[in-house]
Amino acid sequence: MSLIDIGANLTHEAFAHDLPAVLQHAADAGVTRMLVTGASRAGSEHALALAKAHPGRLFATAGVHPHHAIDFDDATEALLRELARDPAVRAVGETGLDYHRNYSPRDVQLAVFEHQLRIAAELHKPLFLHQRDAHHDFVALLRRYRDRVPGVVVHCFTDAGEALHDYLALDCHIGITGWICDERRGTHLRELVREIPANRLMIETDAPYLLPRTVRPPPPHRRNEPMYLRHICEEIARDRGESPAVTAANSTATTEAFFGLPPAP
Template sequence: MQLIDIGANLTHESFDPDRDAVLARARAAGVGRMVVTGASREHSPRALELARAHPGVLYATAGVHPHHAVEYTAECDAEMRALVAAPEVVAVGECGLDYFRDFSPRPAQRRAFERQLEIAADTGKPLFLHQRDAHADFLAVMKDFEGRIGPAVVHCFTGTREELFDCLDRDWYIGITGWLCDERRGAHLRELVAHIPAARLMIETDAPYLLPRTLRPAPKSRRNEPAFLAHIVEELARDRREPADAVAAATTATAEAFFRLGPSAA
């Protein structure tokens, strides 16, 4: 399997001691390409640096997660626009709304989200989106940009059946993580993933977060990493009643088209 992890937080400090080894393990597990998530003023430039250091293997997004929305000033907007202009940056985000934790006030979240949607509208680059417990407001903000923005993926989808079909009805893409493997919170996804068209489905680890709970043996560190993406593919294939190699091929083709990566050189 040649897989693409569309969401890995490889700038996280937990990877500082062994990042090269993490990338080597990913390649050995069939994960040939990874999109490094940029989710703040601090980490978006680092994501671009990593992508430039590993051309053809790592790509980056540039954005400000709703947790950090209060940092989205005019200066921050200029910084994001400069980052998004880089060819290694393949999407705007991670951006969106998060009312589960409310680490930033909701009005600040909506303003930061709208500013980043403006960047996507101006540049034509795809969107890497985050939504948690904010579905109605998320749809309303996105509706204001209807016809102005290009493709969008709802990263780490964890929502309800109704939310899934709302996204699919708008032709948005869906990112599935190891949340699928969590019997406490993700059991409902087991049935829902079968309804996602192959051309709208992508896979991600969200490493170092969301270690699949069904992974055996589990790493002692409890740190998730891109090498475990193949396990998510196997679980996803079982729930979709499809061969794992078919799910791998389809999600890779979808990611290549969405992020405009072109086929792998490997």
């Protein structure tokens, strides 16, 4: 299987000491390409640097996560515009709304989200989005910009059926992570994943977060890695009633088309 991880936080300090090994483990598991998530000003710069260091294998996003919205200023906006113009940056984000933790005030989150929606619209870039416990405000603002951007992926989808149907009605793509493997809070996704059309489904690890709880034998640590994307693909395939090869081929083709990725090296 040739797989693409659309959300890997490879700039995280958890990978600082052994990133080459992490990339090799991923390649050995069939993960041929990865989107490195930019979630802050510094993180977006780092994501692009990694993409440039591994051309054809790593690509980047550039954005400010709602947790960091309070730090967004004119200089940050200017930098994101500059980064997003680079061919290695394939989407604007990670941006959106997070009312679960509210690390940034909600009015600030909304304003910063809209700033990044405008950047994507002006530069005609896809959006890589985050939403938690903020669906009403999130979808209301997204609707205003949806026809002005070439594509939208709601990354790490964990919400209920109503949200899924709203996103699909807006012609959004859906990113599924190892959350689906969590028997405490992700079992509803095993039903919902069947409702996602093959040409709208993408898969991701969100590494180093969300280590799939069904990996056997369990690793001696809690760090998620892109190599576990294969396991997530197999779980999704089982829930969709199709072979892992079919899930892999469809999600890879969908991801290549969405981000405009070249063939695997």
